[in-house]
Amino acid sequence: xxxxxxWATSLMLVAGLSLVxxxxxxxxxxxxxxxxxxxxxxxxxxxxxxxxxxGTDAAYPPFEKMEADKITGFDIEVxxxxxxxxxxxxxVKNTGWDPLFEGIGSGAVDIGISAITITDERKEKFDFSEPxxxxxxxxxxxxxxxxxxxxxxxxxxIGVQSATTGETVVKKAFxxxxxxxxxxxxxxxxxxxxxxxxxxxxxxxxxxxxxxxxKITDKKYKLVKDDSFEVENYGIMVKKGNxxxxxxxxxxxxxxxxxxxxxxxxxxxxxx
Ligand code: ARG
Numbered sequence: 001x002x003x004x005x006x007w008a009t010s011l012m013l014v015a016g017l018s019l020v021x022x023x024x025x026x027x028x029x030x031x032x033x034x035x036x037x038x039x040x041x042x043x044x045x046x047x048x049x050x051x052x053x054x055g056t057d058a059a060y061p062p063f064e065k066m067e068a069d070k071i072t073g074f075d076i077e078v079x080x081x082x083x084x085x086x087x088x089x090x091x092v093k094n095t096g097w098d099p100l101f102e103g104i105g106s107g108a109v110d111i112g113i114s115a116i117t118i119t120d121e122r123k124e125k126f127d128f129s130e131p132x133x134x135x136x137x138x139x140x141x142x143x144x145x146x147x148x149x150x151x152x153x154x155x156x157x158i159g160v161q162s163a164t165t166g167e168t169v170v171k172k173a174f175x176x177x178x179x180x181x182x183x184x185x186x187x188x189x190x191x192x193x194x195x196x197x198x199x200x201x202x203x204x205x206x207x208x209x210x211x212x213x214x215k216i217t218d219k220k221y222k223l224v225k226d227d228s229f230e231v232e233n234y235g236i237m238v239k240k241g242n243x244x245x246x247x248x249x250x251x252x253x254x255x256x257x258x259x260x261x262x263x264x265x266x267x268x269x270x271x272x
Pocket of ligand 1: 056057058059060064097114115116117118161163164165166186187205
């Protein structure tokens with residue numbers, strides 16, 4: 001079931017890219033090196049400028065979300081500012097979470113920005129920019145819950161987004177085969193199931209759960225931090241070995257750290 005959905009999403013992604021590459025996507029024209037480029041984004045002087053494909057799982061507010069058919073959020077503003085500062089063109093696509101990693105691996109996606117925690121395990125397969133955001137896990141619980149730490153969740157049903165660091169901390173605490181863990185393709189589905197009573201807790205990134213907390217006023221719940229939850233750093237991800245692109249991204253990131261643009265975007269989403 002889960003594999004079927006993942007495959008379907010990957011196939012849709014491949015199909016979509018083939019359309020663009022075939023030049024069927026209204027206004028796009030074949031470019032050198034098999035890269036797609038839309039007419040409006042082609043460089044002056046006739047040469048086709050590379051448009052880097054940015055993938056994200058746009059179901060993770062306030063970092064990325066779909067607003068009508070537009071992808072918005074903190075990460076989207078950060079990557080646009082980085083691209084502007086680095087002088088590169090980008091196009092952001094809602095790939096979903098697992099297909100994002102697959103797409104970077106296959107080369108269908110050039111850049112990943114999706115509140116992705118830089119981990120040693122991921123660093124074996126991908127390269128990451130310098131950090132741009134600090135985070136940690138939190139546990140979403142009913143307000144009257146007696147749970148005060150992760151260990152108290154033993155035996156309970158815990159919702160996580162599959163293949164995230166939320167899943168990692170739960171598996172670390174209760175074992176890889178812990179039966180109570182329920183993995184979802186996206187975080188909103190886990191949170192929905194929490195409010196429907198299908199799971200007793202959700203473990204996810206602090207800023208995302210805090211964002212839910214601000215918006216949901218009609219239900220009673222609380223957020224708990226376990227002492228074992230370590231500092232996580234979000235990074236921008238590229239294919240392993242793509243040093244040229246990573247160099248540009250780090251250069252752009254440094255510029256927006258130095259000139260205050262990153263702070264400005266941060267303040268817009270999280271306050272001073
Ligand atoms: N920071 C966590 C991780 O890297 C969760 C990120 C999930 N992001 C998303 N857009 N769904 O595993």
